Amino acid sequence: DGGITQSPKYLFRKEGQNVTLSCEQNLNHDAMYWYRQDPGQGLRLIYYSQIVNDFQKGDIAEGYSVSREKKESFPLTVTSAQKNPTAFYLCASSIRPLNQPQHFGDGTRLSIL
Amino acid sequence: AQSVTQLGSHVSVSEGALVLLRCNYSSSVPPYLFWYVQYPNQGLQLLLKYTSAATLVKGINGFEAEFKKSETSFHLTKPSAHMSDAAEYFCAVSSNAGNMLTFGGGTRLMVKP
Numbered sequence: 001d002g003g004i005t006q007s008p009k010y011l012f013r014k015e016g017q018n019v020t021l022s023c024e025q026n027l028n029h030d031a032m033y034w035y036r037q038d039p040g041q042g043l044r045l046i047y048y049s050q051i052v053n054d055f056q057k058g059d060i061a062e063g064y065s066v067s068r069e070k071k072e073s074f075p076l077t078v079t080s081a082q083k084n085p086t087a088f089y090l091c092a093s094s095i096r097p098l099n100q101p102q103h104f105g106d107g108t109r110l111s112i113l
Numbered sequence: 114a115q116s117v118t119q120l121g122s123h124v125s126v127s128e129g130a131l132v133l134l135r136c137n138y139s140s141s142v143p144p145y146l147f148w149y150v151q152y153p154n155q156g157l158q159l160l161l162k163y164t165s166a167a168t169l170v171k172g173i174n175g176f177e178a179e180f181k182k183s184e185t186s187f188h189l190t191k192p193s194a195h196m197s198d199a200a201e202y203f204c205a206v207s208s209n210a211g212n213m214l215t216f217g218g219g220t221r222l223m224v225k226p
Contacts, residue, residue, distance in 0.1 A: 004156075040122070042203065042218040043157075090156055099145055099207035102214060104156030 002027045006091050006105035012113050013078070013085065021076045021108045023091035032074035033092040033102060036060060043090065049074055050096060078110065086112050115140040117206045119217035127225045132176075132191040134220050136204035139185065146187040147205040147214065148178055157203060163187060165209065174198070199224045 004025045013019045025032065031050050035043040045058030049068040063082025068074055074093075078085045088109050092102040120135040138144055145164045149157040161172025168180040178189045189202060204217040 006156075043216045045213075048213070088154075092156075097211040098213040099209065099211050101147055101159050101162055102157075104149075104158070106156045107154065109154070 004091055004093055004103060004105035006089075006108050008108060009106070011108055011110045013110060014113050016080045018077055018079050019085075019110065021078070021089055021091075021110070023074045023076065023105060024072055025074075025091075025093045025103075025105075026072060027093055027103060028071075029093035029103070030071070030096045031094045031098055032068070033094075034058075034064075034066065034074070034076045035090040035092065037088040037090060037107075046076065046089075048098075050098065085110055115144070115206050115208060115212055115215050117204050117215055117217040119202075119204050119220050121220055122218065123221045123223065125223040125225060126194045128196055129193050132189070132194045132198065132222065134189040134202050134204075134222065136178075136187045136189065136217060137185055138187060138204075138206045140206055140208055142208045142210045142212075145207045145209065146178075146180060147207075148172065148176070148187075148189050149203045149205065149216075150174075151201045151203065151219075153200075160189070160202075194222075194224050196224050196226065198222060 007022045033048040034046040047066045049055035065077045091105045094100045094102045116139045147162045148160040161170045163180045171177045205214045207214045
């Protein structure tokens with residue numbers, strides 16, 4: 001079945017460490033997105049990519065980095081510069097143009113030890 | 114510019130009662146509108162979408178929504194709530210001009226036995 005796979009489901013990070021969240025899709029979608037979700041809040045866009053080797057910052061990109069070397073993959077790195085990284089992270093994908101509905105993975109919950 | 118407002122961060126209904134979740138949007142061009150559902154520790158799942166065809170849109174799990182241009186609304190309804198409907202619901206807007214989806218803050222639906 002086609003879909004989006006995020007791994008791991010739960011992730012723990014020590015202070016000062018970088019950590020990378022995986023997102024893989026087999027839907028043949030061009031566009032991919034990363035969102036952050038905090039308790040009781042909506043979705044905030046971190047980064048998005050419309051095509052391989054290209055990506056744009058969203059509303060809260062500081063402290064995060066991404067790469068898009070393959071169409072299927074859009075990993076997110078949470079760097080030590082992100083002061084409050086504890087959150088639920090959601091990856092999504094869609095066909096282009098960007099006004100099309102997005103398909104979501106099941107998320108990764110990141111916690112600070 | 115586009116935005117979406119969901120009135121009521123929490124809604125509680127009894128099992129078998131009508132479900133009404135409110136969504137108002139703002140868009141300078143004709144909108145595309147979406148409702149998503151999120152169960153605990155999962156990603157978002159598309160319930161239904163409006164893209165300028167019929168104004169009454171039927172979705173999965175017995176939900177439907179009506180696009181009312183004069184009221185800039187896209188409220189989600191279900192005639193009879195089921196315990197399994199307890200989840201968080203997100204309204205989102207994009208447009209036929211290609212703008213990316215903008216999500217509302219979400220409404221948590223609780224269903225009482």
